[in-house]
Amino acid sequence: MQRQERLIRLTQRLVEQPAAPLHVTQLADRWGVAKSTLSEDIALIRETFAGAGTGNVETMVGVQGGVRYRPVVAHDDRAAFLGELAARLSDPDRVLAGQFVYLSDVLGDPDVLDFVGRLVSAHFQHAGVNVVVTVETKGITLAASVARYLHVPIAIVRRDQRVTEGASVTTHYVSGSAKRIQTMSLSKRLVPNDARALIVDDFMRAGATARAVAQLLAEFDAEVVGTAVFMATAMPVAKMVDSYVALLQVNEVSEAGIEVRPFPLTQ
Amino acid sequence: MQRQERLIRLTQRLVEQPAAPLHVTQLADRWGVAKSTLSEDIALIRETFAGAGTGNVETMVGVQGGVRYRPVVAHDDRAAFLGELAARLSDPDRVLAGQFVYLSDVLGDPDVLDFVGRLVSAHFQHAGVNVVVTVETKGITLAASVARYLHVPIAIVRRDQRVTEGASVTTHYVSGSAKRIQTMSLSKRLVPNDARALIVDDFMRAGATARAVAQLLAEFDAEVVGTAVFMATAMPVAKMVDSYVALLQVNEVSEAGIEVRPFPLTQ
Numbered sequence: 150m151q152r153q154e155r156l157i158r159l160t161q162r163l164v165e166q167p168a169a170p171l172h173v174t175q176l177a178d179r180w181g182v183a184k185s186t187l188s189e190d191i192a193l194i195r196e197t198f199a200g201a202g203t204g205n206v207e208t209m210v211g212v213q214g215g216v217r218y219r220p221v222v223a224h225d226d227r228a229a230f231l232g233e234l235a236a237r238l239s240d241p242d243r244v245l246a247g248q249f250v251y252l253s254d255v256l257g258d259p260d261v262l263d264f265v266g267r268l269v270s271a272h273f274q275h276a277g278v279n280v281v282v283t284v285e286t287k288g289i290t291l292a293a294s295v296a297r298y299l300h301v302p303i304a305i306v307r308r309d310q311r312v313t314e315g316a317s318v319t320t321h322y323v324s325g326s327a328k329r330i331q332t333m334s335l336s337k338r339l340v341p342n343d344a345r346a347l348i349v350d351d352f353m354r355a356g357a358t359a360r361a362v363a364q365l366l367a368e369f370d371a372e373v374v375g376t377a378v379f380m381a382t383a384m385p386v387a388k389m390v391d392s393y394v395a396l397l398q399v400n401e402v403s404e405a406g407i408e409v410r411p412f413p414l415t416q
Numbered sequence: 417m418q419r420q421e422r423l424i425r426l427t428q429r430l431v432e433q434p435a436a437p438l439h440v441t442q443l444a445d446r447w448g449v450a451k452s453t454l455s456e457d458i459a460l461i462r463e464t465f466a467g468a469g470t471g472n473v474e475t476m477v478g479v480q481g482g483v484r485y486r487p488v489v490a491h492d493d494r495a496a497f498l499g500e501l502a503a504r505l506s507d508p509d510r511v512l513a514g515q516f517v518y519l520s521d522v523l524g525d526p527d528v529l530d531f532v533g534r535l536v537s538a539h540f541q542h543a544g545v546n547v548v549v550t551v552e553t554k555g556i557t558l559a560a561s562v563a564r565y566l567h568v569p570i571a572i573v574r575r576d577q578r579v580t581e582g583a584s585v586t587t588h589y590v591s592g593s594a595k596r597i598q599t600m601s602l603s604k605r606l607v608p609n610d611a612r613a614l615i616v617d618d619f620m621r622a623g624a625t626a627r628a629v630a631q632l633l634a635e636f637d638a639e640v641v642g643t644a645v646f647m648a649t650a651m652p653v654a655k656m657v658d659s660y661v662a663l664l665q666v667n668e669v670s671e672a673g674i675e676v677r678p679f680p681l682t683q
Contacts, residue, residue, distance in 0.1 A: 152420070153423055153460060153464075156423055156424055156427075157460070157464040158464060160423075160424050160431070161427055161431050161470060164431040164432050165431050165487070166527075166530065169527075193420060194424050197420075197421045198428070200421075203425070204428065245580065246579055249579050249580050250580075251582050251605070253572070253580070254569070254603075254606060257570040257572070257606065259563055259570075260433075260436075262560065263433065263564065285553045286552045286574065287572075289553070289557065289560070290572075293529065293557045293560045294564075296524070297526055297529065297530065297561075301526065302521070302526065303524040303526075305553060305557075307553065312512055312513055312516055313516050313517075313519070314518075314520055315512055336520050336521075338518070338520070339521060339524065
C-alpha cells in the first residue's frame with residue numbers, strides 16, 4: 150500500500166469513528182506494514198489537522214499503540230455558526246403560545262446536530278465522560294450527536310416507567326414552569342459503574358429538569374461532570390444547577406418578537 | 417499546500433460530513449490551488465475508498481463541481497457485525513415481562529448506532545430521501561444516525577400534542593399489541609414540501625405503528641420511500657406495511673430464552 154493510500158484510509162478511519170481507539174499495532178499487522186511507518190503517517194495526519202485547526206490526534210495512555218481523533222471547532226467557525234443560528238432563531242414566527250420557542254426543526258437539522266456534537270464534545274473532552282444522559286424527547290438528537298463524538302453510550306431518562314426499560318429507578322420533582330409534580334425514570338442497566346455523566350438537554354429555564362436528572366443520577370452514585378444545553382433563558386440568572394454551558398441565550402420572548410444570541414460564555 | 421496535506425484535509429471533510437455536498441470550485445479558490453488539482457486528489461480518494469470497499473465519492477449532478485461521500489459497509493463486515501449483535505441480544509436476561517426484549521443499552525451504543533446509520537443509509541442512498549421520520553422515544557437515536565449519513569433532517573412523531581411543536585397534524589390508530597387507541601402527532605413545520613420520507617423505528621411486531629406513521633405522513637402528501645427497523649419479529653410473517661427492511665429478526669421470546677439472528681434478507 151502506498152503512502153497516499155494509507156493516509157487516506159487512516160484519515161477515513163480516524164474521522165469516521167471519533168474518540169474511538171485505533172490500535173496501530175493491529176492495523177500494521179493487518180496491512181502488512183511496519184508499525185513505525187504507520188506512526189509516521191499518523192504524525193503527518195496529526196500535524197495537518199493541527200495546522201488546519203480542525204482536529205487532534207491523541208496518543209492514548211494505557212492502550213498499547215492506540216490513537217484517537219477528536220474534532221476541534223475553530224473560534225471563528227464557532228462564532229460564525231452560532232451567530233447565524235441565533236439570527237435564524239430570532240424569528241417572531243418561532244414564538245408559540247405561552248412564550249415557548251419553536252426549536253424542533255433546528256433540533257433535527259443534520260448540520261446543527263453535527264456542529265453541537267463537535268462543539269460540546271470538544272468542551273468536555275478531558276472530563277472523563279463515560280455516559281451522556283438526556284431526558285426524552287427533544288434533547289435526544291443533540292445528546293446522540295455529543296455521545297457519538299465522545300464515543301460513549303447515551304442513556305435516556307423516561308417521563309414514565311416503561312416495561313421495555315426493565316428495572317428502573319424512579320424519582321419525582323416539581324417542574325419549574327408548570328409547578329407540577331413530574332416523574333423521571335432511568336433504566337438501571339443504562340448507567341455504568343463509576344459513571345461520569347454529561348447531561349445534555351435542549352432548553353433550560355430555571356434548571357429544574359437538569360437538577361432533577363442530577364438527583365436521579367445521584368441514586369446511581371453517578372458523578373455529574375457537566376451540563377450542556379442548546380438554549381438557556383437569560384432570566385432567571387441564577388439556575389438551580391451549579392454550573393452549565395449553553396450555546397445560545399434567549400433574552401426576550403414575547404408576542405412581539407424574540408431575541409436569541411450566542412451564549413455570553415461561548416463567545 | 418502539498419498533495420499529502422490536501423488528501424488528508426479532503427478526506428477529513430468528506431468523511432466528517434457524509435452526503436453533504438463539497439463544492440470543489442469554492443474549495444479550490446479558498447485553498448489557492450487549481451480546480452483540476454483538487455479533482456485529481458478527489459479521484460485518488462475515490463479510488464482508494466473503492467479499492468478498500470469503504471465508501472463512494474459521488475459526483476453530484478446539477479451542482480457545479482460538487483462531490484459527496486457515502487460510506488459503504490462491506491458484505492463481510494455486515495455479516496460479522498450483525499452476527500455478533502444477534503449473539504449479544506440472544507441473552508435470556510433480556511427477556512422482560514410480557515415477552516418484551518430489552519434493547520435500550522444497544523440503542524444507546526455508539527458503535528451500534530454508527531453501524532446502523534451507515535448500513536441503512538447505504539441501502540436507501542438512491543431513494544431520494546429528504547426526511548427521516550421516527551416515533552418517540554426508542555427509535556430516535558437510530559433515526560438520528562441514519563439522518564446524519566443521509567444528510568437530511570429528522571422529524572419526530574410525538575405520542576401526544578405538545579405546545580412546543582407548534583401547529584401539528586394529529587391522527588389516531590389502534591396499536592397492534594395492546595389493542596388500544598393511540599395518538600400520533602407531527603409538527604407541520606417538520607415535513608418538507610414534496611417530502612420523501614424514510615421511516616425508522618426500533619422494533620416491529622405487526623407493523624401497526626409503522627402503518628400509522630405512513631398514514632400520518634399521507635396527511636402531509638408525503639411519499640414514504642421505505643421503512644427500516646432495527647428488529648422485527650418473525651411472527652406474524654405478514655406485517656401491516658407493504659415492505660420494510662430489518663437488521664435483526666427475533667424468532668422466539670419466552671421466559672426460557674430468546675433467539676435473535678440477522679434478518680434473512682440482509683444476510
